Amino acid sequence: MAQLHHNEKIHARLDILQSLTGFFLALFIAGHLLFESTILISKDAMYAMTRFFEGYYFFGSQHPIIISLLALTVLLIIIVHAVLALRKFPSNYMQYKKFKEHAKRMNHHDTSLWAIQVITGFAMFFLASVHLYVMIAIPDRIGPIASSQRVALDMMWPLYLLLLISVVLHAGIGVYRLILKWGFFEADQQKYMKQRRATLRTIMYFVINFYLLVGISSLIKYMSIGYSDEYKLGERYHHTEIVK
Numbered sequence: 272m273a274q275l276h277h278n279e280k281i282h283a284r285l286d287i288l289q290s291l292t293g294f295f296l297a298l299f300i301a302g303h304l305l306f307e308s309t310i311l312i313s314k315d316a317m318y319a320m321t322r323f324f325e326g327y328y329f330f331g332s333q334h335p336i337i338i339s340l341l342a343l344t345v346l347l348i349i350i351v352h353a354v355l356a357l358r359k360f361p362s363n364y365m366q367y368k369k370f371k372e373h374a375k376r377m378n379h380h381d382t383s384l385w386a387i388q389v390i391t392g393f394a395m396f397f398l399a400s401v402h403l404y405v406m407i408a409i410p411d412r413i414g415p416i417a418s419s420q421r422v423a424l425d426m427m428w429p430l431y432l433l434l435l436i437s438v439v440l441h442a443g444i445g446v447y448r449l450i451l452k453w454g455f456f457e458a459d460q461q462k463y464m465k466q467r468r469a470t471l472r473t474i475m476y477f478v479i480n481f482y483l484l485v486g487i488s489s490l491i492k493y494m495s496i497g498y499s500d501e502y503k504l505g506e507r508y509h510h511t512e513i514v515k
Contacts, residue, residue, distance in 0.1 A: 290453070296348060308486075310415060343403075349399055394437045422490065422494055
């Protein structure tokens with residue numbers, strides 16, 4: 272009995288850690304997509320954001336190693352989160368078959384969302400690893416021109432498109448499930464609980480569509496810059512004017 276109670280405490284702590292790492296990654300993705308979308312404002316705006324993350328406004332010079340360290344930290348958190356999440360994935364074909372039959376029989380909306388999160392999480396782990404490795408290995412290739420040429424000329428846009436769809440769906444559904452799991456959206460009566468859950472799903476779909484629109488628009492802008500003849504391959508961007 273004591274051993275069972277001990278195991279329950281361990282699982283509860285692992286659930287909390289999984290929730291915390293997932294929430295952190297969701298916040299990171301939301302911020303990252305907004306930072307990347309500064310290219311929609313101007314090249315100067317995106318370059319200013321690049322210099323911010325390279326520490327220019329703190330140290331007076333650019334240090335791309337900061338990007339590497341940030342990318343490495345995010346990659347480690349993704350690995351921890353993925354290992355914790357794997358505890359709840361179907362571990363063999365029979366478990367998967369039972370889950371599929373259960374989902375089909377129940378025809379429950381949230382069960383379908385969980386299935387989408389499993390698929391996108393699996394895809395995101397591999398796609399994000401490639402992206403983060405590039406950031407770790409060559410952090411100086413970030414900026415309105417370098418990023419655009421990587422997206423277009425290095426043919427990274429298919430990977431980034433799939434990654435965008437995966438992370439936005441996974442994060443959006445994940446935050447929705449976190450809110451339900453930890454009781455932040457509870458109601459006293461079942462009738463109101465259904466209404467609040469429906470409202471929360473509406474908010475979730477709005478946020479997902481918003482970030483997909485922002486991400487795809489940014490990706491198209493990067494591609495248009497990358498395919499243009501305005502800049503030579505590997506040329507560094509020279510800003511017109513940036514307030515220091």
